[in-house]
Amino acid sequence: MRRAILLVAFGAGTPQGRQALRAFDGMVRARFAGWSVRWAFTSPLVRERLAQARQKSDSVRKALRRLRFERFTQVALQPLQTIAGAEHEEVCAAAAEADQAPDMRCRVGAPLLAAPSDVEDAARALARHLPPDRLPDEDVVLMGHGARHAAAARYADLALALRALDAHVHVGTMGGAMALEHILPRLTSARVWLMPLLS
Template sequence: MWHNLVKKQWMALTCAVLLLAGLQAEWCLAAHPVTQEKGPAILLVTFGTSVESAQAAFRTIEQRVKAAFPKAEVRWAYTSKIIRKKLEKSGTRIDSPEMALARLMDDGYTKVAVQSLHMIPGIEFHELCDNARLFGQMDGGFSKVMVGWPLLVSDTAMDKVLKEILTRVVPKERKADEAVVLMGHGTHHPSDAVYSAMMYKAQKTDPNVYVGTVEGSPSFEEIKEQLVQKKIKKAYLVPLMTVAGDHAKNDMAGDEPDSWKSQLTKAGIEAVPVMKGLAEYDAIADMWVEQLKVTIAHLQ
């Protein structure tokens, strides 16, 4: 029943998401002529994190990007105002995407590739596209500015990410009768359908692999109910996120009663968190780099 329901929801909702994303893609590139070209510069944009251990994912991304584009100017921006303010109090200043674009414009760059490091094309990605488009329309500013897609934007990308998680991220000692639960963030945007699509694909690959979300669908309650019904005794919890930040540390693996780990433990299921973000793995980080290569090519 769940399998058929998810399949129908996935097909309908994914069509809607891809339609919206396709329309939005027209806004991700803005251009007008300038007399002298400088760039392209690369702006890496993510939600951000204040968890020090999670920064390893960003370091991996930056290393892979600089290896692919050794002569390019590479800068960072966080979309989360809360994270930026928190880091500023500890002496670390990170720009918002808008401020970072303004600085690049002020520094004379005329071509900019903005690479989204988000998981799905949700609200933050579409806002990023809108604002990049507006920067590209300013007289005397950028000649071209283009936003690269997030990670999970195609059937092929979802299949590849799922394969990498099951072969590289999930511990080798995991047994066939033990569950793997991937934690996505979830969103009120139509792109939340991506998580249902990932759940559908996960179940087709391995009936003991699940995808849940903190704030969307499928919910953790749905996943927990299925684990209990199947009498699962052990489950590996894996962040379906760029970094193993606050959500992974607290909502997934925390000791509070409402964390996924605590709720599974209460249900008699041993929970084993895997505290690494997906961008810490070279093969997955390189998927964002490949998106960036396409974006750079369109700027030439």
């Protein structure tokens, strides 16, 4: 039996983003010794840039075809998405297609904020990682991708959970109802910290 973990991310276009993905890769490899760890990227632009740099640039479907060709029999797909939006649905669809093959089983893990209980856990974890130099009355804005999908409501749930822990922590998204222009009027401190809520 050959087993693999397929980590699925949007991808990263900056050195810091790639470093974060490498660090995540290292943690997964340490935790799941004996499993082959592979990557797939959902962003066509990221895949194109990787291909131009002659680096692996698999989509989810291409990565699954490659794993089947290499005779892996069990594949755990772990998306690094924040919510179970359209991108996550595409990952699930690709896994369901691959799972039709008689010689390979595919299972998909949940994104970060899949269930209401995940929101409370994530809020507590994020609160522990606020900037250490921040003063208690300084605002922090955590920015996520956002989505035009029902699952985007999880961002609002996370915002409420974080504000219950710290009234100066806000959650915004690059699109949708929680866009930055909706948060700006609530910011009252002279210095505001901007933190990514991206994978």
